[in-house]
Amino acid sequence: MSDAHHNSESSFGCACVQMTSGPDPARNLAEALELGQSATAARADFLTYPEAVDLLDPDAERVKAYARPLEQHEFVLGMRQLAARQKQWILIGSVTARSASGEIVNRSVLIGPTGAVLATYDKIHLFDAPANRDNPVPESVLYRAGGTARVFSLPWTTIGLSICYDLRFPLLFRALTHHGAKVLCVPAAFLQSTGEAHWHTLLRARAIENGCYVIAPAQCGVPHAGRKNYGHSLIVDPWGRVLADAGDQPGVVSAAIDLAVLDTARTALPCLVHERTFSMHTPNTAEAALNAHA
Template sequence: MKIAVYQAQTGIDPEANARDLVAAVEEGGAAGATMLFTPEMSGLLDRDRARATKHLHFESDDLVLAVVREAAGRAGIWVHLGSLALLDTDGDMLVNRGFVIDDTGEIRARYDKIHLFDVDLPTGESWRESAVYRPGTGAVVAQTPLGPLGLSICYDLRFADLYTSLSNHGATILAVPAAFTVPTGEAHWHVLLRARAIEAGVFVVAAAQVGHHEDGRVTYGHSLVVDPWGKVLLDMGADRPGVGFAEIDLGAVDEVRSRLPAIWHRRPIPRPEPFK
Protein backbone atom coordinates (compact mmCIF):
# COMPACT_ATOMS: atom_id res chain seq x y z
CA MET A 1 0.00 0.00 0.00
CA LYS A 2 1.40 3.40 -0.95
CA ILE A 3 1.60 6.29 1.51
CA ALA A 4 2.69 9.89 0.92
CA VAL A 5 4.73 12.05 3.30
CA TYR A 6 4.80 15.83 3.06
CA GLN A 7 8.02 17.38 4.35
CA ALA A 8 7.15 21.05 4.87
CA GLN A 9 8.87 24.39 5.34
CA THR A 10 5.90 26.05 6.96
CA GLY A 11 5.96 29.83 7.19
CA ILE A 12 4.13 32.72 8.86
CA ASP A 13 1.28 33.06 6.33
CA PRO A 14 -1.49 30.45 6.78
CA GLU A 15 -2.91 31.11 3.31
CA ALA A 16 0.43 30.30 1.66
CA ASN A 17 0.83 27.24 3.88
CA ALA A 18 -2.69 26.11 2.96
CA ARG A 19 -1.86 26.33 -0.74
CA ASP A 20 1.23 24.17 -0.20
CA LEU A 21 -0.80 21.63 1.76
CA VAL A 22 -3.47 21.43 -0.93
CA ALA A 23 -0.77 20.87 -3.55
CA ALA A 24 0.67 18.05 -1.42
CA VAL A 25 -2.77 16.45 -1.02
CA GLU A 26 -3.33 16.63 -4.76
CA GLU A 27 0.11 15.17 -5.51
CA GLY A 28 -0.46 12.31 -3.09
CA GLY A 29 -3.88 11.56 -4.51
CA ALA A 30 -2.67 11.70 -8.12
CA ALA A 31 0.10 9.23 -7.29
CA GLY A 32 -2.37 6.73 -5.87
CA ALA A 33 -1.38 7.07 -2.21
CA THR A 34 -3.92 5.83 0.31
CA MET A 35 -2.94 8.39 2.91
CA LEU A 36 -0.84 11.56 3.18
CA PHE A 37 1.01 12.50 6.38
CA THR A 38 1.96 16.12 7.18
CA PRO A 39 4.17 17.59 9.93
CA GLU A 40 3.53 19.29 13.24
CA MET A 41 2.39 22.92 12.84
CA SER A 42 1.42 22.47 9.21
CA GLY A 43 -0.71 25.62 9.19
CA LEU A 44 1.52 28.18 10.89
CA LEU A 45 5.07 28.21 12.24
CA ASP A 46 5.77 31.54 13.89
CA ARG A 47 7.46 32.10 17.24
CA ASP A 48 6.55 35.83 17.15
CA ARG A 49 3.46 35.52 19.35
CA ALA A 50 2.15 39.00 18.64
CA ARG A 51 2.29 38.41 14.89
CA ALA A 52 0.93 34.88 15.13
CA THR A 53 -2.05 35.81 17.32
CA LYS A 54 -4.09 37.28 14.45
CA HIS A 55 -3.94 33.90 12.68
CA LEU A 56 -5.14 31.79 15.62
CA HIS A 57 -8.70 30.48 15.49
CA PHE A 58 -11.05 27.93 16.98
CA GLU A 59 -11.17 24.63 15.10
CA SER A 60 -14.50 25.51 13.50
CA ASP A 61 -13.04 28.69 11.96
CA ASP A 62 -9.59 27.51 10.89
CA LEU A 63 -8.86 28.13 7.21
CA VAL A 64 -6.12 25.52 6.86
CA LEU A 65 -8.24 22.73 8.32
CA ALA A 66 -11.14 23.65 6.05
CA VAL A 67 -9.13 23.69 2.82
CA VAL A 68 -7.30 20.44 3.64
CA ARG A 69 -10.62 18.73 4.31
CA GLU A 70 -11.94 19.95 0.96
CA ALA A 71 -8.77 18.86 -0.85
CA ALA A 72 -8.87 15.39 0.73
CA GLY A 73 -12.45 14.87 -0.43
CA ARG A 74 -11.64 16.14 -3.90
CA ALA A 75 -8.53 13.98 -4.27
CA GLY A 76 -10.06 10.92 -2.59
CA ILE A 77 -7.18 10.47 -0.14
CA TRP A 78 -6.98 10.14 3.63
CA VAL A 79 -4.86 12.79 5.37
CA HIS A 80 -3.15 12.82 8.72
CA LEU A 81 -2.85 16.57 9.26
CA GLY A 82 0.04 16.39 11.72
CA SER A 83 -1.02 19.36 13.83
CA LEU A 84 -2.38 22.89 13.89
CA ALA A 85 -2.16 25.57 16.56
CA LEU A 86 -5.76 26.30 17.57
CA LEU A 87 -7.60 28.17 20.30
CA ASP A 88 -8.88 25.76 22.92
CA THR A 89 -12.52 25.66 23.99
CA ASP A 90 -12.24 28.61 26.37
CA GLY A 91 -10.00 30.63 24.06
CA ASP A 92 -7.54 31.42 26.85
CA MET A 93 -4.90 28.90 25.75
CA LEU A 94 -3.92 27.04 22.60
CA VAL A 95 -3.93 23.37 21.72
CA ASN A 96 -1.50 21.60 19.40
CA ARG A 97 -4.01 19.35 17.63
CA GLY A 98 -3.63 16.68 14.96
CA PHE A 99 -6.44 15.38 12.75
CA VAL A 100 -7.22 12.23 10.81
CA ILE A 101 -9.32 13.18 7.78
CA ASP A 102 -10.92 10.56 5.55
CA ASP A 103 -11.20 10.49 1.76
CA THR A 104 -14.53 12.33 1.86
CA GLY A 105 -13.11 15.17 3.96
CA GLU A 106 -14.68 14.08 7.25
CA ILE A 107 -12.69 14.27 10.50
CA ARG A 108 -12.31 10.77 11.92
CA ALA A 109 -10.07 11.52 14.91
CA ARG A 110 -8.39 14.34 16.86
CA TYR A 111 -5.39 14.28 19.14
CA ASP A 112 -3.99 17.05 21.36
CA LYS A 113 -0.25 16.87 22.10
CA ILE A 114 0.25 15.54 25.61
CA HIS A 115 3.93 16.26 26.30
CA LEU A 116 4.94 19.91 25.97
CA PHE A 117 8.45 21.01 24.95
CA ASP A 118 9.88 23.05 27.86
CA VAL A 119 13.66 22.96 27.45
CA ASP A 120 16.82 25.05 27.36
CA LEU A 121 19.26 23.76 24.73
CA PRO A 122 23.06 24.15 24.77
CA THR A 123 22.75 26.27 21.61
CA GLY A 124 20.93 28.95 23.61
CA GLU A 125 17.50 28.04 22.25
CA SER A 126 14.79 28.16 24.92
CA TRP A 127 11.27 26.78 24.43
CA ARG A 128 8.28 26.96 26.80
CA GLU A 129 5.28 25.39 25.10
CA SER A 130 3.44 25.11 28.42
CA ALA A 131 3.25 28.91 28.62
CA VAL A 132 0.95 28.93 25.59
CA TYR A 133 -0.46 25.43 25.05
CA ARG A 134 -2.80 23.30 27.11
CA PRO A 135 -1.67 19.65 27.08
CA GLY A 136 -3.87 16.85 25.84
CA THR A 137 -5.15 14.30 28.32
CA GLY A 138 -5.64 11.08 26.36
CA ALA A 139 -4.08 8.73 23.83
CA VAL A 140 -5.88 8.20 20.52
CA VAL A 141 -5.96 5.27 18.09
CA ALA A 142 -7.81 5.96 14.83
CA GLN A 143 -9.18 3.38 12.42
CA THR A 144 -7.78 3.97 8.91
CA PRO A 145 -7.28 1.99 5.68
CA LEU A 146 -3.71 1.41 6.88
CA GLY A 147 -4.97 -0.21 10.06
CA PRO A 148 -5.23 1.23 13.58
CA LEU A 149 -3.14 4.44 13.64
CA GLY A 150 -1.67 5.65 16.93
CA LEU A 151 -1.40 9.44 17.13
CA SER A 152 1.36 11.51 18.70
CA ILE A 153 3.18 14.79 18.09
CA CYS A 154 6.91 15.63 18.16
CA TYR A 155 8.13 15.76 21.81
CA ASP A 156 5.81 12.84 22.60
CA LEU A 157 8.45 10.73 20.84
CA ARG A 158 10.60 10.72 23.99
CA PHE A 159 7.94 9.09 26.16
CA ALA A 160 7.86 5.38 25.45
CA ASP A 161 4.87 4.76 27.74
CA LEU A 162 2.60 6.59 25.30
CA TYR A 163 3.58 4.28 22.44
CA THR A 164 3.25 1.23 24.68
CA SER A 165 -0.31 2.31 25.40
CA LEU A 166 -1.03 2.91 21.70
CA SER A 167 0.26 -0.51 20.63
CA ASN A 168 -1.41 -2.22 23.60
CA HIS A 169 -4.67 -0.75 22.28
CA GLY A 170 -4.17 -2.12 18.79
CA ALA A 171 -2.06 0.42 16.89
CA THR A 172 -0.04 -1.18 14.09
CA ILE A 173 1.20 2.12 12.65
CA LEU A 174 2.33 5.20 14.58
CA ALA A 175 2.32 8.81 13.36
CA VAL A 176 4.96 11.18 14.74
CA PRO A 177 4.59 14.56 13.00
CA ALA A 178 7.35 16.89 14.15
CA ALA A 179 9.25 20.15 14.00
CA PHE A 180 12.48 18.92 15.59
CA THR A 181 15.32 21.32 16.23
CA VAL A 182 18.61 20.55 14.49
CA PRO A 183 20.63 19.72 17.66
CA THR A 184 18.01 17.33 19.03
CA GLY A 185 17.34 15.89 15.60
CA GLU A 186 20.98 15.11 14.91
CA ALA A 187 21.30 13.41 18.28
CA HIS A 188 18.05 11.53 18.69
CA TRP A 189 15.60 11.60 15.74
CA HIS A 190 16.54 8.44 13.87
CA VAL A 191 17.33 6.31 16.91
CA LEU A 192 14.11 7.15 18.75
CA LEU A 193 11.86 6.59 15.72
CA ARG A 194 13.50 3.26 14.95
CA ALA A 195 13.19 2.27 18.61
CA ARG A 196 9.46 3.04 18.64
CA ALA A 197 9.02 0.80 15.58
CA ILE A 198 11.17 -2.04 16.89
CA GLU A 199 9.83 -2.27 20.43
CA ALA A 200 6.22 -2.83 19.27
CA GLY A 201 6.74 -4.29 15.79
CA VAL A 202 4.87 -1.43 14.07
CA PHE A 203 5.30 0.99 11.19
CA VAL A 204 6.28 4.55 12.10
CA VAL A 205 5.56 7.52 9.84
CA ALA A 206 7.21 10.79 10.85
CA ALA A 207 6.48 13.80 8.64
CA ALA A 208 8.81 16.65 9.58
CA GLN A 209 9.44 20.34 9.12
CA VAL A 210 12.70 21.15 7.33
CA GLY A 211 15.18 23.96 6.80
CA HIS A 212 15.19 27.71 7.44
CA HIS A 213 11.76 29.14 8.27
CA GLU A 214 10.43 32.67 7.96
CA ASP A 215 10.34 33.13 11.74
CA GLY A 216 14.08 32.44 11.96
CA ARG A 217 14.08 28.90 13.29
CA VAL A 218 15.81 25.96 11.61
CA THR A 219 14.29 22.47 11.67
CA TYR A 220 15.93 19.11 11.14
CA GLY A 221 13.86 17.52 8.36
CA HIS A 222 14.57 13.85 7.63
CA SER A 223 10.93 12.80 7.38
CA LEU A 224 11.02 9.03 7.89
CA VAL A 225 9.02 5.89 7.29
CA VAL A 226 10.27 2.95 9.36
CA ASP A 227 9.08 -0.64 9.07
CA PRO A 228 8.33 -2.99 12.02
CA TRP A 229 11.86 -4.46 11.92
CA GLY A 230 13.37 -0.98 12.24
CA LYS A 231 14.39 -0.61 8.60
CA VAL A 232 14.15 2.92 7.20
CA LEU A 233 11.98 2.78 4.08
CA LEU A 234 12.08 6.53 3.38
CA ASP A 235 14.37 9.33 4.55
CA MET A 236 13.65 12.66 2.89
CA GLY A 237 16.87 14.32 4.05
CA ALA A 238 17.44 17.87 5.27
CA ASP A 239 17.68 19.78 1.99
CA ARG A 240 14.18 20.82 0.95
CA PRO A 241 10.44 20.40 1.35
CA GLY A 242 8.42 18.11 -0.90
CA VAL A 243 6.30 14.97 -1.09
CA GLY A 244 7.86 11.54 -0.75
CA PHE A 245 6.34 8.09 -1.13
CA ALA A 246 6.78 4.69 0.46
CA GLU A 247 5.23 1.29 -0.10
CA ILE A 248 4.27 -0.48 3.10
CA ASP A 249 3.31 -4.13 3.45
CA LEU A 250 0.62 -4.29 6.12
CA GLY A 251 1.36 -7.98 6.63
CA ALA A 252 4.83 -7.11 7.92
CA VAL A 253 3.46 -6.35 11.37
CA ASP A 254 2.22 -9.90 11.95
CA GLU A 255 5.33 -11.35 10.30
CA VAL A 256 7.73 -9.41 12.55
CA ARG A 257 5.69 -10.08 15.67
CA SER A 258 5.69 -13.79 14.92
CA ARG A 259 9.50 -13.76 14.63
CA LEU A 260 10.07 -11.58 17.70
CA PRO A 261 6.89 -11.42 19.78
CA ALA A 262 8.13 -8.91 22.37
CA ILE A 263 4.80 -7.08 22.37
CA TRP A 264 3.09 -10.23 23.64
CA HIS A 265 5.70 -10.65 26.38
CA ARG A 266 4.93 -7.34 28.08
CA ARG A 267 4.16 -7.65 31.77
CA PRO A 268 3.08 -5.16 34.41
CA ILE A 269 6.15 -3.99 36.30
CA PRO A 270 5.68 -3.81 40.06
CA ARG A 271 6.90 -0.82 42.01
CA PRO A 272 10.57 -1.26 42.99
CA GLU A 273 11.27 -2.22 46.56
CA PRO A 274 12.94 0.56 48.56
CA PHE A 275 16.70 0.23 48.87
CA LYS A 276 17.86 -1.16 52.20
Protein backbone atom coordinates (compact mmCIF):
# COMPACT_ATOMS: atom_id res chain seq x y z
CA MET A 1 0.00 0.00 0.00
CA SER A 2 1.41 3.33 -1.02
CA ASP A 3 1.58 6.44 1.08
CA ALA A 4 -1.50 8.40 0.03
CA HIS A 5 -0.28 11.87 0.93
CA HIS A 6 0.38 14.24 -1.96
CA ASN A 7 3.84 15.66 -2.48
CA SER A 8 3.38 18.22 -5.25
CA GLU A 9 0.78 20.38 -6.93
CA SER A 10 0.42 17.75 -9.64
CA SER A 11 -0.33 14.86 -7.31
CA PHE A 12 -2.43 14.09 -4.27
CA GLY A 13 -3.23 11.15 -2.07
CA CYS A 14 -6.53 9.31 -2.26
CA ALA A 15 -7.96 6.57 -0.05
CA CYS A 16 -10.99 4.29 -0.44
CA VAL A 17 -12.79 3.07 2.65
CA GLN A 18 -14.39 -0.34 2.10
CA MET A 19 -17.22 -1.30 4.46
CA THR A 20 -20.03 -3.71 5.14
CA SER A 21 -22.84 -1.30 5.99
CA GLY A 22 -26.04 -2.90 7.27
CA PRO A 23 -29.45 -1.99 8.71
CA ASP A 24 -28.02 -0.29 11.84
CA PRO A 25 -27.10 3.37 11.06
CA ALA A 26 -25.31 3.90 14.39
CA ARG A 27 -23.07 0.89 13.80
CA ASN A 28 -22.38 2.02 10.24
CA LEU A 29 -21.33 5.48 11.42
CA ALA A 30 -19.07 4.01 14.12
CA GLU A 31 -17.34 1.76 11.58
CA ALA A 32 -16.99 4.61 9.09
CA LEU A 33 -15.37 6.83 11.70
CA GLU A 34 -13.05 4.06 12.91
CA LEU A 35 -11.83 3.25 9.40
CA GLY A 36 -11.65 6.92 8.47
CA GLN A 37 -9.32 7.60 11.40
CA SER A 38 -6.94 4.77 10.51
CA ALA A 39 -3.39 5.78 9.67
CA THR A 40 -3.85 5.19 5.94
CA ALA A 41 -7.14 7.08 5.73
CA ALA A 42 -5.97 9.99 7.86
CA ARG A 43 -2.92 10.57 5.61
CA ALA A 44 -5.04 10.91 2.48
CA ASP A 45 -5.85 14.30 1.02
CA PHE A 46 -9.09 12.88 -0.41
CA LEU A 47 -10.97 10.21 1.54
CA THR A 48 -13.82 8.35 -0.18
CA TYR A 49 -16.62 6.12 1.11
CA PRO A 50 -18.94 3.72 -0.76
CA GLU A 51 -22.56 4.00 -1.83
CA ALA A 52 -25.22 3.47 0.86
CA VAL A 53 -22.53 3.84 3.51
CA ASP A 54 -25.07 4.99 6.09
CA LEU A 55 -27.66 2.24 5.55
CA LEU A 56 -28.19 -0.99 3.61
CA ASP A 57 -31.59 -2.33 4.66
CA PRO A 58 -33.94 -4.62 2.65
CA ASP A 59 -37.01 -3.15 4.41
CA ALA A 60 -38.30 -0.31 2.24
CA GLU A 61 -40.50 1.12 4.98
CA ARG A 62 -37.57 1.38 7.40
CA VAL A 63 -35.51 3.12 4.72
CA LYS A 64 -38.31 5.62 4.08
CA ALA A 65 -38.67 6.32 7.80
CA TYR A 66 -34.91 6.78 8.16
CA ALA A 67 -34.40 9.26 5.29
CA ARG A 68 -33.73 12.85 6.40
CA PRO A 69 -32.37 16.17 5.08
CA LEU A 70 -28.59 16.52 5.09
CA GLU A 71 -28.61 19.17 7.81
CA GLN A 72 -30.33 16.67 10.13
CA HIS A 73 -28.43 13.60 8.93
CA GLU A 74 -26.33 12.06 11.72
CA PHE A 75 -24.01 10.25 9.33
CA VAL A 76 -23.30 13.41 7.36
CA LEU A 77 -22.75 15.37 10.56
CA GLY A 78 -20.29 12.73 11.76
CA MET A 79 -18.36 12.89 8.49
CA ARG A 80 -18.30 16.68 8.57
CA GLN A 81 -16.67 16.54 12.00
CA LEU A 82 -14.14 13.98 10.74
CA ALA A 83 -13.24 16.14 7.73
CA ALA A 84 -12.69 19.21 9.93
CA ARG A 85 -10.69 17.25 12.49
CA GLN A 86 -8.40 15.65 9.88
CA LYS A 87 -8.44 18.67 7.55
CA GLN A 88 -9.18 16.60 4.49
CA TRP A 89 -11.66 16.33 1.66
CA ILE A 90 -14.24 13.57 2.12
CA LEU A 91 -16.63 12.11 -0.42
CA ILE A 92 -19.54 10.26 1.15
CA GLY A 93 -20.35 7.87 -1.68
CA SER A 94 -24.03 8.12 -0.90
CA VAL A 95 -26.53 8.41 1.90
CA THR A 96 -30.29 8.03 1.97
CA ALA A 97 -31.45 11.64 2.16
CA ARG A 98 -34.50 13.81 1.66
CA SER A 99 -34.45 16.58 -0.90
CA ALA A 100 -35.73 20.07 -0.22
CA SER A 101 -39.09 18.96 -1.61
CA GLY A 102 -39.19 15.96 0.73
CA GLU A 103 -38.44 13.26 -1.83
CA ILE A 104 -36.01 10.46 -0.96
CA VAL A 105 -32.76 10.53 -2.96
CA ASN A 106 -29.59 8.46 -3.20
CA ARG A 107 -27.14 11.33 -2.68
CA SER A 108 -23.36 11.73 -2.80
CA VAL A 109 -22.01 14.40 -0.47
CA LEU A 110 -18.66 16.16 -0.91
CA ILE A 111 -17.25 17.73 2.26
CA GLY A 112 -14.37 20.20 2.38
CA PRO A 113 -11.54 20.29 4.95
CA THR A 114 -13.41 22.82 7.10
CA GLY A 115 -16.33 20.40 7.44
CA ALA A 116 -18.62 22.29 5.05
CA VAL A 117 -20.81 20.46 2.52
CA LEU A 118 -19.61 21.83 -0.83
CA ALA A 119 -21.37 19.68 -3.42
CA THR A 120 -24.00 16.98 -3.76
CA TYR A 121 -25.02 14.63 -6.56
CA ASP A 122 -28.23 12.59 -6.78
CA LYS A 123 -27.91 9.24 -8.55
CA ILE A 124 -29.22 9.57 -12.11
CA HIS A 125 -29.47 5.92 -13.13
CA LEU A 126 -31.44 3.98 -10.54
CA PHE A 127 -30.89 0.23 -10.33
CA ASP A 128 -34.23 -1.11 -11.52
CA ALA A 129 -33.14 -4.59 -12.54
CA PRO A 130 -35.82 -7.26 -11.99
CA ALA A 131 -36.38 -7.83 -8.28
CA ASN A 132 -34.75 -10.96 -6.90
CA ARG A 133 -33.35 -12.32 -3.65
CA ASP A 134 -30.19 -10.21 -3.94
CA ASN A 135 -32.08 -7.07 -4.92
CA PRO A 136 -35.64 -7.27 -3.51
CA VAL A 137 -36.67 -3.64 -4.14
CA PRO A 138 -35.99 -1.73 -7.39
CA GLU A 139 -34.38 1.58 -6.50
CA SER A 140 -37.11 3.69 -8.11
CA VAL A 141 -39.55 2.33 -5.52
CA LEU A 142 -37.56 4.26 -2.92
CA TYR A 143 -35.67 7.03 -4.64
CA ARG A 144 -36.31 9.92 -6.98
CA ALA A 145 -33.77 9.85 -9.80
CA GLY A 146 -31.42 12.78 -10.15
CA GLY A 147 -31.30 14.75 -13.37
CA THR A 148 -28.08 16.77 -13.15
CA ALA A 149 -24.49 15.57 -13.62
CA ARG A 150 -21.84 17.23 -11.45
CA VAL A 151 -18.17 18.12 -11.60
CA PHE A 152 -16.32 19.91 -8.82
CA SER A 153 -12.82 21.38 -8.53
CA LEU A 154 -10.61 20.18 -5.69
CA PRO A 155 -7.34 22.05 -5.02
CA TRP A 156 -5.45 19.61 -7.28
CA THR A 157 -7.91 18.62 -9.99
CA THR A 158 -11.55 18.35 -11.07
CA ILE A 159 -13.64 15.33 -10.11
CA GLY A 160 -16.77 13.96 -11.76
CA LEU A 161 -19.41 12.41 -9.52
CA SER A 162 -21.41 9.23 -10.14
CA ILE A 163 -22.91 6.40 -8.12
CA CYS A 164 -22.78 2.63 -8.76
CA TYR A 165 -25.24 1.74 -11.60
CA ASP A 166 -24.22 4.97 -13.35
CA LEU A 167 -21.05 3.04 -14.24
CA ARG A 168 -22.93 1.20 -17.00
CA PHE A 169 -23.77 4.42 -18.87
CA PRO A 170 -20.58 5.63 -20.59
CA LEU A 171 -22.13 8.80 -22.03
CA LEU A 172 -22.39 10.20 -18.48
CA PHE A 173 -18.66 9.77 -17.94
CA ARG A 174 -17.83 11.25 -21.34
CA ALA A 175 -19.92 14.30 -20.45
CA LEU A 176 -18.16 14.63 -17.08
CA THR A 177 -14.80 14.41 -18.83
CA HIS A 178 -15.73 17.00 -21.45
CA HIS A 179 -16.73 19.31 -18.59
CA GLY A 180 -13.27 19.08 -17.03
CA ALA A 181 -13.21 15.92 -14.93
CA LYS A 182 -9.82 14.24 -14.62
CA VAL A 183 -10.84 11.96 -11.78
CA LEU A 184 -14.08 9.96 -11.96
CA CYS A 185 -15.60 8.89 -8.65
CA VAL A 186 -17.72 5.72 -8.69
CA PRO A 187 -18.78 4.82 -5.12
CA ALA A 188 -20.77 1.60 -5.28
CA ALA A 189 -22.53 -1.33 -3.65
CA PHE A 190 -22.14 -3.86 -6.47
CA LEU A 191 -23.62 -7.29 -5.91
CA GLN A 192 -21.27 -10.27 -5.85
CA SER A 193 -22.72 -11.77 -9.04
CA THR A 194 -22.48 -8.63 -11.21
CA GLY A 195 -19.24 -7.55 -9.58
CA GLU A 196 -17.49 -10.78 -10.52
CA ALA A 197 -18.70 -10.36 -14.08
CA HIS A 198 -18.19 -6.66 -14.76
CA TRP A 199 -16.73 -4.48 -11.98
CA HIS A 200 -13.03 -4.46 -12.87
CA THR A 201 -13.71 -4.41 -16.60
CA LEU A 202 -16.11 -1.46 -16.54
CA LEU A 203 -14.01 0.66 -14.19
CA ARG A 204 -10.87 0.09 -16.28
CA ALA A 205 -12.83 0.88 -19.44
CA ARG A 206 -14.13 4.19 -18.04
CA ALA A 207 -10.55 5.12 -17.08
CA ILE A 208 -9.03 4.20 -20.44
CA GLU A 209 -11.67 5.66 -22.74
CA ASN A 210 -11.75 9.00 -20.91
CA GLY A 211 -8.07 9.31 -20.00
CA CYS A 212 -9.07 9.69 -16.34
CA TYR A 213 -8.25 8.28 -12.95
CA VAL A 214 -11.13 6.30 -11.44
CA ILE A 215 -11.71 6.10 -7.69
CA ALA A 216 -14.29 3.49 -6.70
CA PRO A 217 -14.90 2.80 -2.98
CA ALA A 218 -17.23 -0.16 -2.55
CA GLN A 219 -19.33 -2.18 -0.15
CA CYS A 220 -18.20 -5.72 0.70
CA GLY A 221 -19.49 -8.71 2.61
CA VAL A 222 -23.00 -9.64 3.74
CA PRO A 223 -24.93 -6.60 5.03
CA HIS A 224 -28.11 -8.57 5.69
CA ALA A 225 -29.59 -11.98 4.88
CA GLY A 226 -30.00 -12.47 1.14
CA ARG A 227 -27.39 -10.00 -0.11
CA LYS A 228 -23.66 -10.26 -0.74
CA ASN A 229 -21.57 -7.32 -1.95
CA TYR A 230 -18.55 -7.76 -4.20
CA GLY A 231 -16.08 -5.39 -2.52
CA HIS A 232 -12.85 -4.74 -4.45
CA SER A 233 -12.69 -0.98 -4.00
CA LEU A 234 -10.40 0.13 -6.81
CA ILE A 235 -8.15 3.04 -7.76
CA VAL A 236 -7.36 2.90 -11.49
CA ASP A 237 -5.02 5.11 -13.51
CA PRO A 238 -5.73 6.51 -17.02
CA TRP A 239 -3.92 3.57 -18.66
CA GLY A 240 -6.32 1.17 -16.94
CA ARG A 241 -3.75 -0.02 -14.43
CA VAL A 242 -5.18 -0.99 -11.03
CA LEU A 243 -3.20 0.93 -8.40
CA ALA A 244 -5.13 -0.39 -5.39
CA ASP A 245 -7.65 -3.19 -4.83
CA ALA A 246 -9.24 -3.69 -1.40
CA GLY A 247 -10.19 -7.32 -1.93
CA ASP A 248 -13.29 -8.63 -0.17
CA GLN A 249 -12.85 -7.47 3.44
CA PRO A 250 -13.49 -4.12 5.19
CA GLY A 251 -10.49 -1.81 5.25
CA VAL A 252 -8.72 1.08 3.56
CA VAL A 253 -6.57 1.20 0.41
CA SER A 254 -4.75 4.20 -1.00
CA ALA A 255 -2.73 5.44 -3.95
CA ALA A 256 -1.18 8.62 -5.30
CA ILE A 257 -3.09 10.38 -8.07
CA ASP A 258 -0.34 11.70 -10.34
CA LEU A 259 -1.76 14.13 -12.89
CA ALA A 260 1.45 13.97 -14.96
CA VAL A 261 0.48 10.37 -15.77
CA LEU A 262 -2.92 11.62 -16.90
CA ASP A 263 -1.36 14.27 -19.14
CA THR A 264 0.94 11.65 -20.68
CA ALA A 265 -1.96 9.28 -21.36
CA ARG A 266 -4.08 11.98 -22.99
CA THR A 267 -1.17 13.14 -25.13
CA ALA A 268 -0.33 9.61 -26.29
CA LEU A 269 -3.98 8.76 -26.99
CA PRO A 270 -5.79 12.03 -27.78
CA CYS A 271 -9.22 10.42 -28.18
CA LEU A 272 -10.99 13.35 -26.52
CA VAL A 273 -9.91 15.76 -29.27
CA HIS A 274 -10.35 13.26 -32.11
CA GLU A 275 -14.08 12.74 -31.55
CA ARG A 276 -16.13 13.46 -34.65
CA THR A 277 -19.81 13.99 -35.21
CA PHE A 278 -21.44 11.65 -37.70
CA SER A 279 -24.77 10.80 -39.23
CA MET A 280 -26.48 7.42 -39.07
CA HIS A 281 -28.05 5.78 -42.10
CA THR A 282 -30.79 3.24 -41.41
CA PRO A 283 -32.28 1.72 -44.59
CA ASN A 284 -36.06 1.88 -44.73
CA THR A 285 -38.10 -1.19 -45.70
CA ALA A 286 -38.27 -0.30 -49.40
CA GLU A 287 -34.52 0.30 -49.63
CA ALA A 288 -33.79 -2.94 -47.82
CA ALA A 289 -36.09 -4.93 -50.17
CA LEU A 290 -34.50 -3.30 -53.24
CA ASN A 291 -31.00 -4.06 -52.03
CA ALA A 292 -31.97 -7.64 -51.26
CA HIS A 293 -32.99 -8.19 -54.90
CA ALA A 294 -30.13 -6.22 -56.47
